[in-house]
Amino acid sequence: MSIRKLTIMALLVAIAVAGSTFVSIPTGIARAYPVQHAINVIGAIILGPVPTVMVAFVTAIIRILTGTGSLLAIPGSVIGALCAALAYKYSGKQWLAGIGEMFGTGIIASLIAVPYAHLVMGTSVAALFFMPAFLTSSTIGAILGIVIASNLRKTMFVTNLNTLLK
Numbered sequence: 001m002s003i004r005k006l007t008i009m010a011l012l013v014a015i016a017v018a019g020s021t022f023v024s025i026p027t028g029i030a031r032a033y034p035v036q037h038a039i040n041v042i043g044a045i046i047l048g049p050v051p052t053v054m055v056a057f058v059t060a061i062i063r064i065l066t067g068t069g070s071l072l073a074i075p076g077s078v079i080g081a082l083c084a085a086l087a088y089k090y091s092g093k094q095w096l097a098g099i100g101e102m103f104g105t106g107i108i109a110s111l112i113a114v115p116y117a118h119l120v121m122g123t124s125v126a127a128l129f130f131m132p133a134f135l136t137s138s139t140i141g142a143i144l145g146i147v148i149a150s151n152l153r154k155t156m157f158v159t160n161l162n163t164l165l166k
Contacts, residue, residue: 001051008047009055012039016059020068025140033069036060037101037141038148040081044097045149049085056081071120072130075112080105080138094149098142106135 019035036059043052056077063069083104088097110131117123117130 005047005051009043009051009058012043012047012055013059013062015039016055017062017066017068020059020063021066025136033063034137034141034144036063036073036077037080037105037138038145039141040077040084040101040105041094041097041142041145042149042152043081044085044088044100045094046152047085049082049089052081052085053078072113072117075109075116076105076134076137079109079112083108084142094146094153097149098146101142101145102135102138105138106131110134 016036016039019039020033023035024033036056039059040052040056043055047055057074060069060073060077063073064071080101081104084097084101087100088094110128110133113130113134
């Protein structure tokens with residue numbers, strides 16, 4: 001992995017962590033942190049699957065350690081990052097990266113969060129308990145990520161970045 005790619009990854013982690021301290025939306029049972037999901041979409045488009053998952057995981061760990069995220073930050077961000085990156089990798093379409101993020105976090109991660117919360121956090125909740133909050137957060141973030149990525153592409157930043165990272 002190149003120094004440039006590692007630098008971009010570190011920058012995305014920093015933006016996601018900082019963003020989680022400033023931008024949160026109450027969604028009933030939880031708070032939505034859409035910046036993480038926006039970073040997942042942007043990372044999916046400019047970095048690919050493995051680096052994007054690494055960014056999501058490191059961000060989740062830092063958020064847990066700093067108290068800006070719960071243990072649910074791990075499945076909530078990593079699964080969405082993987083789905084977004086795979087959707088973009090195999091389609092080349094930014095909007096599908098957003099759909100991948102929403103499906104990965106909003107559906108898959110919300111369902112995995114139930115047994116995960118039971119094992120790791122000792123809480124028992126119904127199967128669809130996390131879905132509204134996860135879907136809200138990932139939808140807002142995915143839309144934000146697509147808008148940012150589209151604007152980056154217009155400035156040729158992403159095209160030049162992809163060339164530099166190869």
